[in-house]
Amino acid sequence: MGRIGSPMNDYTFSEMMIVAAARALAGVRTVFVGVGLPNIACNLARRTVAPDLELIYESGVYGARPARLPLSIGDPTLISGATSVCSMADLFGLYLQGGRVEVAFLGGAQIDRFGNLNTTVIGDYAAPKVRLPGSGGACEIAINAQHVFIIMRLSRRSFVKQIDFVTSPGHLGGRGERSALEMHGNGPQLVVTDKCILHFDEVTREMTLSSLHPGVELAEVQAEAGWELKVAPALPETEPPTVEELRLLRQELDPQGVYTGRGAKE
Amino acid sequence: MNDKVVSMHDAIATFVHDGDAVAIEGFTACICFAAAHEIMRQGRRALTLCRMTPDLVYDQMIAVGCARKLVFSYLGNPGVGSLHCIRRAVEKGIPVPLELEEYSHFGMVGRYLAGAYHLPFFPLRSYIGSDFPEVNSRIRFVESPFGTGSIGVVPPLNPDVAIIHAQRADREGSTHLWGLLGVQKEVAFAAKHVIVVVEEIVDESVIRSDPNRTVVPGLVVDAVVCEPCGAHPSYVQGYYDRDNLFYLEWDKISRDEKKTQDWLKEWVYGVRDRGEYVERMGIATWERLAPGEAWSEPINYGAYR
Numbered sequence: 001m002g003r004i005g006s007p008m009n010d011y012t013f014s015e016m017m018i019v020a021a022a023r024a025l026a027g028v029r030t031v032f033v034g035v036g037l038p039n040i041a042c043n044l045a046r047r048t049v050a051p052d053l054e055l056i057y058e059s060g061v062y063g064a065r066p067a068r069l070p071l072s073i074g075d076p077t078l079i080s081g082a083t084s085v086c087s088m089a090d091l092f093g094l095y096l097q098g099g100r101v102e103v104a105f106l107g108g109a110q111i112d113r114f115g116n117l118n119t120t121v122i123g124d125y126a127a128p129k130v131r132l133p134g135s136g137g138a139c140e141i142a143i144n145a146q147h148v149f150i151i152m153r154l155s156r157r158s159f160v161k162q163i164d165f166v167t168s169p170g171h172l173g174g175r176g177e178r179s180a181l182e183m184h185g186n187g188p189q190l191v192v193t194d195k196c197i198l199h200f201d202e203v204t205r206e207m208t209l210s211s212l213h214p215g216v217e218l219a220e221v222q223a224e225a226g227w228e229l230k231v232a233p234a235l236p237e238t239e240p241p242t243v244e245e246l247r248l249l250r251q252e253l254d255p256q257g258v259y260t261g262r263g264a265k266e
Numbered sequence: 267m268n269d270k271v272v273s274m275h276d277a278i279a280t281f282v283h284d285g286d287a288v289a290i291e292g293f294t295a296c297i298c299f300a301a302a303h304e305i306m307r308q309g310r311r312a313l314t315l316c317r318m319t320p321d322l323v324y325d326q327m328i329a330v331g332c333a334r335k336l337v338f339s340y341l342g343n344p345g346v347g348s349l350h351c352i353r354r355a356v357e358k359g360i361p362v363p364l365e366l367e368e369y370s371h372f373g374m375v376g377r378y379l380a381g382a383y384h385l386p387f388f389p390l391r392s393y394i395g396s397d398f399p400e401v402n403s404r405i406r407f408v409e410s411p412f413g414t415g416s417i418g419v420v421p422p423l424n425p426d427v428a429i430i431h432a433q434r435a436d437r438e439g440s441t442h443l444w445g446l447l448g449v450q451k452e453v454a455f456a457a458k459h460v461i462v463v464v465e466e467i468v469d470e471s472v473i474r475s476d477p478n479r480t481v482v483p484g485l486v487v488d489a490v491v492c493e494p495c496g497a498h499p500s501y502v503q504g505y506y507d508r509d510n511l512f513y514l515e516w517d518k519i520s521r522d523e524k525k526t527q528d529w530l531k532e533w534v535y536g537v538r539d540r541g542e543y544v545e546r547m548g549i550a551t552w553e554r555l556a557p558g559e560a561w562s563e564p565i566n567y568g569a570y571r
Contacts, residue, residue, distance in 0.1 A: 035344075035345050036345075058371060059294060059446050059448075060446055060447055060448070061446075071345045071508075071510050072294055072344040072345035072508070072510075073294070073344065073345075074293055074294020074295055074446055074508075075508065076445065076501055076503055076507060076508065076557065079445050079446065079503055080560045085445065085446065085447065086447065087447040087448070087449070087451060087452070088293060088318075088371065088375050088449055089375050089379060089449070089452060092371065092372040092375055093372075097372070097390070097391050120368075120397075125397075125400075125401050128357075131341070131353055131356060131357065133340050133341045133342035133348075134338070134339060134340055134341050134342075134368055134370075135339060135340065135368075135369075135370035135371065135398075136319075136339060136370070136371050137370060137371040138370070139370040139372075139373075139392050139393060139398065140370055140373075140390065140391065140392035143391055143392055143394060144391055165397050166395065166396045166397045167396060167397070167398075168396065169394070169395030169396050177395075178395070181394050181395055182416075183391075183394065183395070184391065
């Protein structure tokens with residue numbers, strides 16, 4: 001672990017992504033967590049910008065205090081010391097559909113410009129090129145969570161003009177479509193990638209590039225999106241990770257570098 | 267008390283038949299691999315396997331051709347990746363073709379709830395705006411009779427047999443479960459027959475000392491099987507940890523059809539029962555998975571005489 005205490009310009013794109021996602025949780029009380037990057041981002045947020053953050057897992061856990069890095073959303077470390085553990089009927093019915101989830105993290109194999117996500121199949125449903133895991137709870141999470149934050153690596157394979165299957169509805173075709181269907185949640189609010197951050201336009205609900213991570217060029221980002229990206233008029237640089245954020249990540253949250261070591265910055 | 271304790275062999279022989287709809291539930295925790303392996307040893311065929319997360323347990327059953335259909339909501343090796351045997355069955359029909367019927371998690375929960383409550387359907391705020399209804403005609407929408415809009419509905423699911431794993435039960439089948447509760451209660455009440463598999467059989471007085479922890483009463487249970495470590499490589503809260511190394515290892519084994527069959531020959535068909543599996547797995551495995559201690563505070567129910 002020779003990297004501990006190194007200057008803050010020495011970090012990976014994955015670490016930048018986790019830190020950016022954690023900062024977006026400032027002031028949030030309840031977050032629906034997935035495994036991997038969202039899990040680390042949420043735990044980092046609880047130690048930094050959102051000390052009152054309660055972690056909710058679809059396995060039936062509210063207020064988890066994991067003592068080790070959970071390797072699945074049903075890891076037993078999420079149960080010991082949690083505020084409450086309930087049936088999945090209660091978790092989905094009372095917590096999620098009951099409107100108690102402020103933010104939920106989702107990801108997927110494909111996303112379109114309105115934040116609709118596919119985790120079901122690549123290709124035709126009946127004869128898929130790749131059969132993906134499917135929804136899990138993602139479909140109802142996308143519909144019912146107050147806000148959805150998406151965390152995905154930027155790549156032309158994932159950011160596509162037309163997704164092959166809508167597993168988790170985002171803003172559908174854009175302006176007004178969610179509310180026309182009387183969805184209770186507000187849908188996707190931002191997309192955190194390893195290269196940039198994107199928000200959804202207040203009116204059109206289209207994904208709009210809102211900041212570039214340090215060292216990333218606009219053209220690079222555009223090249224990885226399957227459509228012509230809308231770009232915010234002011235395009236700031238994402239503030240790089242601080243020494244303290246990196247210390248927490250490397251020493252406490254992912255000491256083995258399972259999630260933070262990938263996609264190393266050149 | 268009605269003593270329902272039987273061997274795993276007899277429980278499966280009595281309650282699981284060719285062509286049945288079988289639900290071995292348990293979300294990440296308490297997945298009864300011991301029962302699955304016995305079903306495989308007894309050569310059951312043409313099963314409709316129901317489970318929110320098919321996990322390794324159904325990947326193994328499907329690898330030997332037990333099933334003709336899978337009803338599910340998340341088709342992955344949790345935290346690892348794909349379920350390769352199921353993909354082979356779906357994509358190539360190896361060893362036999364497999365039909366898929368796909369929901370989301372809340373949809374599956376709702377199906378069990380409707381089954382348990384004897385409701386014609388379960389309404390849920392899901393599926394709207396998604397492509398699910400196009401690929402599964404059992405996911406539909408109805409208008410609220412109270413003029414409050416349209417709502418997604420799923421039909422009841424009443425498996426022929428549910429198999430649930432837990433920490434402990436008495437001989438009649440009243441079952442204490444803690445940690446992740448999954449849909450163990452809902453599937454038990456929905457199923458026509460229920461097999462409860464536990465780490466320990468305890469006296470009725472132990473169950474009665476903590477009735478809030480009784481997730482499933484003996485009332486709905488047909489058979490009780492005592493099978494220590496019966497959920498490995500999944501876990502039982504407070505008894506053993508999840509064998510994450512095996513979940514990673516299975517990813518390598520299951521990519522290759524021959525390696526898969528070799529593993530199954532050794533660990534399913536090559537053992538008499540779960541007891542032999544546990545012995546052969548070796549003490550080092552069980553020491554590695556020992557969870558340490560974190561006790562709850564006792565509570566006072568009061569003695570209202």
